[in-house]
Amino acid sequence: MTTSPPSPDDNGDLDTARAWARRASSADDPLRAWVRCAVDAYRAIETAGDDAVPDAVALANDATAEAIALLLRYCPTGWSPGPLQVGDVQVDVEFRDIAPSLRSPLRLRRARDVPMDAFDGKRYSAPGFGVAMAALSSRDAGSSSSRLLPQSGAFGNLTAWIEPDADSRDASPRLVLADALKLDAVAIGAHRLQPARDTSAAYAWAMEVSKLERLGLWGLVGGKAIGRRAGLYLLDEYDPGKCPLVMIHGLGSNPLIWSHVSNAVWGEADLRARFQVWQVVHQTDAPLLAARLHLQDYLDDAWRQLDPDGTARARSGAVLIGHSLGGVVARLLCADSGDALWNAAFLVPLEALDADKADLKLIERIFFFRPYAGVARAVFLAAPHRGSPSAATLLGRLTGDLVGWRTMEVQALRRVAQRNPQAIRPELLPVFEQGWINSITTLQSEQPVRRAAESLLPPRGFPYHTIAGVQRGSDPESDGIVPLASAMLPGAASSLVVESGHRVHERPAAVAEVVRILREHARARTRTDA
Incomplete structure (x- = not known):
């Protein structure tokens, strides 16, 4: 994405980023301005001294948050790696070390936009570089690897930021979506920055849709x-x-x-x-x-x-x-059950029962365990x-x-009791025979x-x-x-x-x-x- 920058107060990247932020509030195309602001603020972090880094990080975060809010308005669902075009603004979306269970396309929300009603207002978050995000993805019902994922799909807490292409100032910026919990830090120039984190938002959102x-x-x-x-x-x-x-x-x-x-x-x-x-x-x-x-x-x-x-x-x-x-x-x-449960229900050993082999096996597993x-x-x-x-x-x-009367175990008990009434303790016989358990x-x-x-x-x-x-x-x-x-x-x-x-x-x-x-x-x- 190329455009002429606004006139900065001086030639520094941070001042250029600030000028883009001022333009964003009145521009016909605020998305372009916020993306450019984020890119220049990122470049300012690369070259800044330690005392200037906090201001550059704050501006990069604000610009990224505003850009994502606009992108989500145009693209509420279906986020995948690759080019994302909105009007004449393009960013390259990159999934960086996120969990395989978060399969594209993702649904995304800014973490701060997810209410904490499910947790009575208790949000666990930490400030840092980037914008904390919540992500949801559908479950691949045909994949054995997703069999242990919730039926409603996977969720994850990510961190997003916008960075320039490392090889060309004229190339499209990258919108990075990363798993902040796998990152010790985000390295920008000589600086190592802790990523912004929110560990509450994704699950709170998942609960909304469950x-x-x-x-x-x-x-x-x-x-x-x-x-x-x-x-x-x-x-x-x-x-x-x-x-x-x-x-x-x-x-x-x-x-x-x-x-x-x-x-x-x-x-x-x-x-x-x-x-x-x-x-x-x-x-x-x-x-x-x-x-x-x-x-x-x-x-x-x-x-x-x-x-x-x-x-x-x-x-x-x-x-x-x-x-x-x-x-x-x-x-x-x-x-350990020992024989306490069996003796509470039966008057004879398991092997003395007249029952189908499958019913006997199931009854044994119910009453005997370690x-x-x-x-x-x-x-x-x-x-x-x-x-x-x-x-x-x-x-x-x-x-x-x-x-409960339709459960497999109840029906097995019922069949065993009906064929072996003399083997069941009298006070439980009608319960077992009728399946009233x-x-x-x-x-x-x-x-x-x-x-x-x-x-x-x-x-x-x-x-x-x-x-x-x-x-x-x-x-x-x-x-x-x-x-x-x-x-x-x-x-x-x-x-x-x-x-x-x-x-x-x-x-x-x-x-x-x-x-x-x-x-x-x-x-x-x-x-x-x-």
Whole structure:
């Protein structure tokens, strides 16, 4: 792009850039003026002394932000590498070291234009060179490598700047979109500048477009849409050296509940360097033990794709964090069932049952399990480890009539019970025969299998933590759904009670406690490495 510059105050690039900025406010073509301003400000940084760099950086950032705002007005979607022409202004778009999951064409927004409603206004950002951007891209459904990406697509936080072509002053400028988290610094001349960063914007935008929130409750009563999305999803680019933080939502819920915790993990540099966020989508109409089995299978499937040789360091340091029903599932993933669950439901050994081989295999996997290999710590928030009285309320019973009877595990139990009525404990026989077992009934305080599951704790030496909410004035103490006595566990490495309803995972004190626990885990891993 060539044009005659306005008359600067002197011959310096910075003064020329300032002159372009003045012209932009009144020019018929402000895009041209802002691009030229950004280019000349970049050149000024190359030759400036240390005392002049801040002014040049500020002008380059302002010009880039204004130019991008205009480009987004003309090109709201479909950003790809290569020439981008708007009128007679051309820039060459370059994707610089961004994650492969961010496949073009990208949707882009300036990070500062993304509201932080999802995080109650909490934005993690740092000033620097360039303009922080949020990017979304669609998921390639036909690619095996994208199978672990969220169904709504990938998202990423980028940094943008405009720079001149290194070989010719007359060539089109480059609009660089880079992954700022992979850059130690942007080198311009003799200067090394920290890139501007915003780790909150992209996920906040992704939450705006996600359908999960409205699908979660529908999935509780058998809606198929959430079931089609069920699985484990990586919200970070996979790193074989980082500890997976596996987030498990509760009854009728969805992974978006983890927005505050995820935002904190990405926003704190030390946590971002040590943890990668994995979130689970599961259809919460399944009985408790079936839900545990589903989570085990999701983890197995992910590891088969990510680490088929089983050698990644990440395999040995996973942290589970679960809310409500998800917390109970997380605890059972850390426990050894022995024969406690089987004996709570059956009167004869497995091999004495008359059943199809496939049903027997499934029943065995439901009732017999060991701690999931590689999980090193767990955090349980508002989890009804000893059941919840609300599961037996009228609403619970009415909802329970709709929930879960179609799941594969329930149908297998039903067939086994109908062929082996003498093998089932009498109090459970009608429940199994009619398929009246689901996520709600298995949280009822007096349910026999739930009572047996209550005794299953992580092994000695395994660190686990409880966080519970208590509503002011509740008697007995409760978060409105889960009694405090049900949420607390003996032997916990730490326990925290927060004044809160059931959505304790959104409370700042609870998020701060999760951050503290994760830092404790990172220190323990460092000591182990040493």
